[in-house]
Amino acid sequence: CQAAAQKFSGGIGSKLCDLLPALDGDAKTMNFLQEVVDIMLAYIVESFDRSTKVIDFHYPNELLQRNNWELSDEPETLDDILISCRATLKYAIKTAHPRYFNQLSTGLDMVGLAADWLTSTANTNMFTYEVAPVFVLLEYVTLKKMREIIGWQEGRGDGIFSPGGAISNMYAMLLARYKMFPEVKEKGMSSAPRLVAFTSEHSHFSIKKGAAALGIGTESVICIKADERGKMIPSDLERRIIEAKQKGYVPFFVSATAGTTVYGAFDPLMAIADICKKHDIWMHVDGAWGGSLLMSRKHRWKLNGVERANSMTWNPHKMMAVPLQCSALLVREEGLMQSCNQMQACYLFQQDKQYDLSYDTGDKALQCGRHVDIFKLWLMWRAKGTIGFEAQIDKCLELSEYLYNKIKDREGYEMVFDGKPQHTNVCFWYLPPGVRYLEDKVEKMKRLHKVAPVIKARMMEYGTTMVSYQPQGDKVNFFRMVISNPAATFEDIDFLIEEIERLGQDL
Amino acid sequence: CQAAAQKFSGGIGSKLCDLLPALDGDAKTMNFLQEVVDIMLAYIVESFDRSTKVIDFHYPNELLQRNNWELSDEPETLDDILISCRATLKYAIKTAHPRYFNQLSTGLDMVGLAADWLTSTANTNMFTYEVAPVFVLLEYVTLKKMREIIGWQEGRGDGIFSPGGAISNMYAMLLARYKMFPEVKEKGMSSAPRLVAFTSEHSHFSIKKGAAALGIGTESVICIKADERGKMIPSDLERRIIEAKQKGYVPFFVSATAGTTVYGAFDPLMAIADICKKHDIWMHVDGAWGGSLLMSRKHRWKLNGVERANSMTWNPHKMMAVPLQCSALLVREEGLMQSCNQMQACYLFQQDKQYDLSYDTGDKALQCGRHVDIFKLWLMWRAKGTIGFEAQIDKCLELSEYLYNKIKDREGYEMVFDGKPQHTNVCFWYLPPGVRYLEDKVEKMKRLHKVAPVIKARMMEYGTTMVSYQPQGDKVNFFRMVISNPAATFEDIDFLIEEIERLGQDL
Incomplete structure (x- = not known):
């Protein structure tokens, strides 16, 4: 069996060598996957049952001892693998449980889950149409729909699904900098004057994290006062912009928040848009949490003014309960992401392919490979x-x-x-x-x-x-x-x- | 039904309102998920069958017309959803097919797939032990094992699973900068002298992409000559380092490649480590593609010297055939990632929790939420x-x-x-x-x-x-x-x- 495994299935381990791609591995594989599916189905039913616990809590050292979690040289049996699956779910948090309120992302949508399983099965990468034709098209269709909902004319613009709101916000900051000082791409921050960004004191920490990473520095993120409800005070924003200009700094980025993390506050986007327009500053809306309210005719007024933003972060994995991860950055200007991020690697983005190259979206990303996050949102929609x-x-x-x-x-x-x-x-x-x-x-x-x-x-x-x-x-x-x-x-x-x-x- | 849906399941759509979490939704949910599983199982068997096509290719405009991919206001039926699942797989690339050689990530491991399905079912986030106790522990166990394999004493050090090799490489560059000029975090690049990084002309484009994003600039990435086999020439590296120093620049980062993208070349790590030591420069090894050879007693000599690196990118989703995405950054110095990236958001990383806070790894990440990429690697191992x-x-x-x-x-x-x-x-x-x-x-x-x-x-x-x-x-x-x-x-x-x-x- 070991020899056969080495020959036909790459030595998947002597005890597992009869799973696919082993010859005649179909039945054994079906049985194994079906057993895992049954474990998961039981877990799902349990998760929605209010009589079960949300969490079977153990302290880290205790949990380490409750199971054998070690990795070794030798393979385990398939039965051991099933035991590990059961143990993993036993000690997991039931994030679908109706009484789990701990994070902004909760719940488990059955169609979203099915779509995520299918995504794993397709096991591909978003960089080119060549290797992900359907998913690339679905990303195109969905981003356009989201831009229409924002209110950008005919849904025009650009966008990308990124690995979470923090990265989406970082993309926005990067684009804003590139728009104003494109030479920073080649020459670095020393070719630009001192840039300053503005966000409210209640905003998400990723704005500062992004500034630290991008070489702008956390001290160049100016925290604008929020009112007692947690909303940015526009007059304070304008005052601080003028103050920064007087010091010779260049304001380049305002991140307004639509749905702050703690208070759930919506910054007054219309007033902020007026100020950004007046001072010619990129307006970003961090709607990671609150952006989904655009889907509600009753609540979307809270984001009035978002259509005037240059970019928006919107995480369907939060308020729309799409399985993790699913975060979109939407950008009003077409072509900017491409010129900001492209490096034209010739082994990936060949220019002499047979199809329309505008579908090879990989070079506008910061990442090279990119996980398929679109299908679960699309299928749920x-x-x-x-x-x-x-x-x-x-x-x-x-x-x-x-x-x-x-x-x-x-x-x-x-x-x-x-x-x-x-x-x-x-x-x-x-x-x-x-x-x-x-x-x-x-x-x-x-x-x-x-x-x-x-x-x-x-x-x-x-x-x-x-x-x-x-x-x-x-x-x-x-x-x-x-x-x-x-x-x-x-x-x-x-x-x-x-x-x-x-x-x-x-x- | 619509009213019931609104009350019990959040109006999941009139035609779907009997799936969980609807009351008595168990049977209907099981049937639906089982139908999706059956579609996937058939696809998997087909993927390994050499008599099937690797791809059923259509040009983008044609593919757009072959199915209805549009999103609308009204819900579809469950039957429509199953049709969409079938269509999506019909036009997908069979990345598991034994004759698909297009990318560095190919194949489909049955245990890895089961693990990814289970990850989707657990639907949680890596930021704290509180919400991902098992996965946080498994990441700890696995990173330690990987560091042991690299050869770092007792597996000490740090690390993280990131959304791909490009981001892992960017992390490394960020850490190298922070190590030498920690003030950049607060004060930005204007507080540092002109920094320069070095990598071979055959290295991955993410090194330049990272430099562009971090405000270092692509022109500050100096491309070192490679020999006819694609390996970095150490003497050219040293010459360029000395040259840069003479110009008053500060060399801070050398990215050696273990397994270049096109030639599969391994840079001579031992010689590069000597040079980095002599000039006190952070040595990174981009082993996204070749790092997995460390698992082979026959081939690991090609990475001799990696144990002297300060950091290493290693993507199990490539040569170890773990489902996408699974990329690790390993770091030799403990504590550096935390101090480089932490922003101490008090609503997420509360300091008065009941358990050992060293397991709350979220604040060392660039991301806030982070997808669970560990379980598929761990279970396959x-x-x-x-x-x-x-x-x-x-x-x-x-x-x-x-x-x-x-x-x-x-x-x-x-x-x-x-x-x-x-x-x-x-x-x-x-x-x-x-x-x-x-x-x-x-x-x-x-x-x-x-x-x-x-x-x-x-x-x-x-x-x-x-x-x-x-x-x-x-x-x-x-x-x-x-x-x-x-x-x-x-x-x-x-x-x-x-x-x-x-x-x-x-x-």
Whole structure:
């Protein structure tokens, strides 16, 4: 068998040598894959079952000991492989569980999942039409549709699916710099004056991360004040732009946020667009989290002005519940990505191919190989239609309004900011009885700061639910509830509140 | 049904509303997913069958018309979704086909595929232990194992799985810059002197792409001469380093290549390490393609000296046939990635969690969310053992030696460089009878330049095989044969040669 394996299947390991591509490996392969599918199907059903735990939590050292995770020289048997699959899912977080609220990406869409399985099976790469004809076309169709929804004329422009919002934002910053100082591509930052970028103090850390990587430096990212709801204050933006110009710096990039990570705030895009136009600055909208509200006739007004942006980040893997990863960067100007990023590697982008080379999109990417992230979004869109995404998004916003109404006047709760949330983010403190009536304000804050971490740790130990918390500015730790899983219901919101009170009552 | 969908499943679309998470959606979901699985299983069996086409090629405009790929407001039925799945696979490239030689990533491993399906099902994100406990541990275990194989003491060091070799190389350049001039993170490139990087003229274009993005500029990437086999010439490297220093530039980064893209050449790492040590420059090894030879006791000598590198890119999705994407950056110094990239976002990397925070690896990444790429590599490693990967790699190299021996003295063939290939790259010209005997050398080269593109286009139209071609320097278009699919056999190599001759005889 080992010899046969070496000859026909590349020595896949003596115990596995009868799987495909081994001769006559069909039946054995079908059986093996079917067993894995059955394990997954059971996991999926369990994930949606509220009587199961969201997480079977163990500390890292303990988890390391609960299974044999080591790699060795010798192969394992197929039965061992199935055991590993079961163990991996046993200790995984059930991110599809209707009571998992921990991240901006939650839920598991069945059509999206099927599409991701198919993507893995096709196992190809986005760089050329030659090796990914269908996926390249679907990316083209989908990006055009997204640009139409943004409101760019006839859906014109450009774009790419990138490995996440942080990279999409970095692309935008790179394009803005190239647009103003194309010579930086060849000559580096020393050929440009000191560039400065602007974003609100509530924006995502990837703006600074991008500036650090691109050689612009984090100190050249100027943080604009946000109002009490977390929205960028346009007058402060303009003031800081003028100030920077007076210092001889060159403002080149404003990143407005549509849906901030913690408060879910939407920056006033129209006012920001006016300022960017006046000062001739690239306007980017980081809609990684909030961009999907464009799919909702009821909520899309929150992004009014986005059509005036030069670029936009929009992550369907968040509010549209597309499986991870699925992040788009949309760009208004055609051709810019290509000239900014192309290196014309002749072994990949041959100019004497038989087909229309405009479909070889690889050279406009920062990456060389690029994972196929489009099919799951495209197939879900086909399955739901735009109205299906809309219904899903509207429902999640309805749930968050329900939560807000439930706790805003409830004893023991305090909202972090006033008024109805604009996105599904509901930020609040829970004050256990032992903290609620403390008169010493310093002591009270000190105690309150510790409440959310303790409740969270208990949630994970019981495994009943998960929700995020963090401090913000001078505000002590508070819960940030977000809802992006269409499986969640009003009852799950009720459960969350009961659970917080149950786990926190003794604090 | 629509109302139920809105209530229970977020309005997944009237025609699909009975899939999970709908109440009692289990059976319908199982049936749907099982139908998709059956479509995929049939595709897999077909992919390994030599009597099927590698590709059913259509020009972009034609392919756009062969199916309805448009997105609309209204949902489709589940039957339509299954039709779309079938159409997508019908027009896909069969990258698992034993006669698909087009890219460095080919083949389809059954255990890797199962693992990728399971990854999609777990649908989580690498940023914290909290949301990906098992995958974070497996990344830790696997990176350590890879560092041990590189030869770093006790497997110490750091690393990350990134979205491809280009990004891994960019990480390395970023780390090298940070190591020498940490202030660039805050103050940008204007706080550093003019930095220069070095790589061979045969290296991957991502080194220049990285330099462009990082604000270093492509002109600051100095291309070192390669010998006739495509290996960097160490004396030229040292000469150019000294020259740069004399100009007042600061050499900060040398990227040696282990397995160049076209020739498969291995730069002389030991000599390069000596030079880097002498001049105190960060040594990176881009082993995206050739790094996997470290798994082979027979071939790992080609990377002798890699243990002296500061960082290494190694893509298991190439020569180890792990499904796309799976690229690792390994770093010798511990802690550097964290300090280089961290932004300490308090809503994600809370410092008051209940578990050991060293497992929250997200802040050392350039990305925020990061796709789970580890499980397929880990599970394949378990299934094959190190010796299984070794057998697979040795076999591919054996096939390429067979090809080399077969054509080196065959009439009508000319090798692009002399001697046995070091990797699986075999670069050659096929001279059809009509070109073979031309006496006018200019005319001969002109005609020869057009041969490979025409044969390639015909291969795609017949769909029988696919192999890459390109010019290089002053050399006209030649075929670059690479083998990374363990399903390939000696007979497939014979077939390729017959096919080239059949399709090219009239040229």
